[in-house]
Amino acid sequence: METETFIRPNNKSKKKQRSPLLTFLFLFTLILLFFYFKNFISPSLLPLSKKSIPIIPRPQQCNPTNRLQGKFMWYAPHSGFSNQLAEFKNAILMAEILNRTLIVPPVLDHHAVALGSCPKFRVLEPNDLRYLVWNHSIQLLRDCRYVSMADIVDLSPLASYSTVRFIDFRAFVSSWCGVNLDVICSKDQNIPSPLSESLRQCGSLLSGYYGSFSGCLYALKEDCRTTVWTYKKDDEDGALDSFQPDDQLRKKKKISFIRRRKDVYKALGPGSAAESATVLAFGSLFTAPYKGSESHLDIHEAPNDPIVQTLIKKIEFLPFVPEIINAGKKFALQTIKGPFLCAQLRLLDGQFKNHHKATFLGLKQKIESLRQTGQKQIHVFVMTDLPMANWTGSYLGNLAKDSDAFKLFVIREEDDLVQETAKEVMAAGHGIKLGSVSQSSAGIDKRHYPQSLTDVLLYIEEVVCSCASLGFVGTAGSTIAESIELMRKHDICSG
Numbered sequence: 001m002e003t004e005t006f007i008r009p010n011n012k013s014k015k016k017q018r019s020p021l022l023t024f025l026f027l028f029t030l031i032l033l034f035f036y037f038k039n040f041i042s043p044s045l046l047p048l049s050k051k052s053i054p055i056i057p058r059p060q061q062c063n064p065t066n067r068l069q070g071k072f073m074w075y076a077p078h079s080g081f082s083n084q085l086a087e088f089k090n091a092i093l094m095a096e097i098l099n100r101t102l103i104v105p106p107v108l109d110h111h112a113v114a115l116g117s118c119p120k121f122r123v124l125e126p127n128d129l130r131y132l133v134w135n136h137s138i139q140l141l142r143d144c145r146y147v148s149m150a151d152i153v154d155l156s157p158l159a160s161y162s163t164v165r166f167i168d169f170r171a172f173v174s175s176w177c178g179v180n181l182d183v184i185c186s187k188d189q190n191i192p193s194p195l196s197e198s199l200r201q202c203g204s205l206l207s208g209y210y211g212s213f214s215g216c217l218y219a220l221k222e223d224c225r226t227t228v229w230t231y232k233k234d235d236e237d238g239a240l241d242s243f244q245p246d247d248q249l250r251k252k253k254k255i256s257f258i259r260r261r262k263d264v265y266k267a268l269g270p271g272s273a274a275e276s277a278t279v280l281a282f283g284s285l286f287t288a289p290y291k292g293s294e295s296h297l298d299i300h301e302a303p304n305d306p307i308v309q310t311l312i313k314k315i316e317f318l319p320f321v322p323e324i325i326n327a328g329k330k331f332a333l334q335t336i337k338g339p340f341l342c343a344q345l346r347l348l349d350g351q352f353k354n355h356h357k358a359t360f361l362g363l364k365q366k367i368e369s370l371r372q373t374g375q376k377q378i379h380v381f382v383m384t385d386l387p388m389a390n391w392t393g394s395y396l397g398n399l400a401k402d403s404d405a406f407k408l409f410v411i412r413e414e415d416d417l418v419q420e421t422a423k424e425v426m427a428a429g430h431g432i433k434l435g436s437v438s439q440s441s442a443g444i445d446k447r448h449y450p451q452s453l454t455d456v457l458l459y460i461e462e463v464v465c466s467c468a469s470l471g472f473v474g475t476a477g478s479t480i481a482e483s484i485e486l487m488r489k490h491d492i493c494s495g
Contacts, residue, residue, distance in 0.1 A: 062216030126283030148431025328463020
């Protein structure tokens with residue numbers, strides 16, 4: 001019988017042979033990291049350690065003499081712009097039901113904050129999600145890239161509803177935290193220490209890490225794993241939702257969550273522990289249909305409340321601000337000049353990158369049907385995340401080569417139309433004008449508008465696609481395609 005002999009390493013001799021050079025490099029690396037974090041990373045942007053959060057006395061924001069007048073609602077948006085817009089609409093609805101002033105958030109960078117998966121019961125805790133959103137919002141301010149959702153989405157159609165109230169996040173933070181945000185937008189990467197610490201403490205408080213404070217802050221712990229919010233469905237309040245984690249998921253992930261349907265007005269309105277709080281802080285307000293239910297909000301109608309019912313219909317479609325609408329129309333009328341087809345092709349992101357053939361199939365079929373009508377040259381506006389340099393060998397590349405039959409149009413970030421529209425949007429300052437807090441008292445200097453606003457390209461492209469008279473071909477499952485379809489339904493190009 002053969003045997004194998006294993007030789008145990010001599011640990012003592014190893015230690016004696018350790019290279020002084022390796023030790024020096026290790027220590028040198030530690031020193032570099034220390035100076036990097038000290039000089040280039042703002043303390044308010046560092047992850048918050050739960051162990052480092054002390055138990056504090058009642059915060060100054062909660063003292064009667066310092067407390068803001070009114071009642072406010074904050075929430076934590078996430079993911080891409082279309083998801084953020086859907087959450088914003090839900091937030092408007094919830095603020096109306098609860099009679100609170102909605103704190104309007106910035107437009108977050110694409111997927112800078114991710115929630116997780118509600119169907120898999122794997123999402124961030126509400127406190128952690130709120131703190132990530134807070135940190136990213138402060139980062140946008142620091143980088144001079146802050147753009148309010150109200151800078152992009154036109155809220156004037158809601159002006160006739162006196163019960164719908166808004167305040168800009170910057171104005172709220174300036175008043176709630178007692179800070180001057182005018183100095184935060186700077187090329188200098190360091191936020192002054194007192195301001196940094198104030199923002200860190202304020203963000204931790206608002207996120208719910210210190211808990212809730214009676215009459216001051218109510219930070220919700222409910223999320224899509226436990227709660228489906230409803231409104232005035234008395235027979236459902238407290239009932240189990242139809243979607244629950246199955247046995248396999250419970251055993252595999254050791255999940256103990258139970259999803260219940262809760263009436264938001266009864267849980268958080270008059271007579272509740274949350275009702276007296278100056279600030280009510282939600283986590284995510286994103287919802288989507290799933291297995292016969294909704295992931296988090298199921299408020300599609302309110303027949304017993306005419307005001308809320310009207311608002312539900314009103315917020316189904318919130319147009320872009322006039323500056324963006326006008327830019328899209330201008331491109332359609334002055335550059336394309338005539339009937340055209342729009343192709344929205346999402347090819348590189350997430351689930352779409354492995355479905356190129358299926359994505360192109362719909363476009364091929366639409367173009368074939370147009371050619372059969374006798375069109376000599378078909379104008380096609382292309383909205384895609386695939387760079388033009390990579391079109392070669394694809395169906396787009398084939399269309400571009402056949403210049404006699406097709407004329408393709410695109411908009412690029414560096415185009416004058418995009419850059420001028422960005423300047424017009426920020427000069428208009430729709431966001432900072434929200435609410436009763438004036439620009440000067442909010443500590444915001446309007447001159448500190450973003451140095452770049454490249455995402456305005458996306459919004460202009462959506463408007464152009466909504467003007468396509470020969471039709472629209474979108475990517476299946478894309479929320480951008482759904483947004484364009486909604487714009488086409490409301491015929492924004494007719495005016």
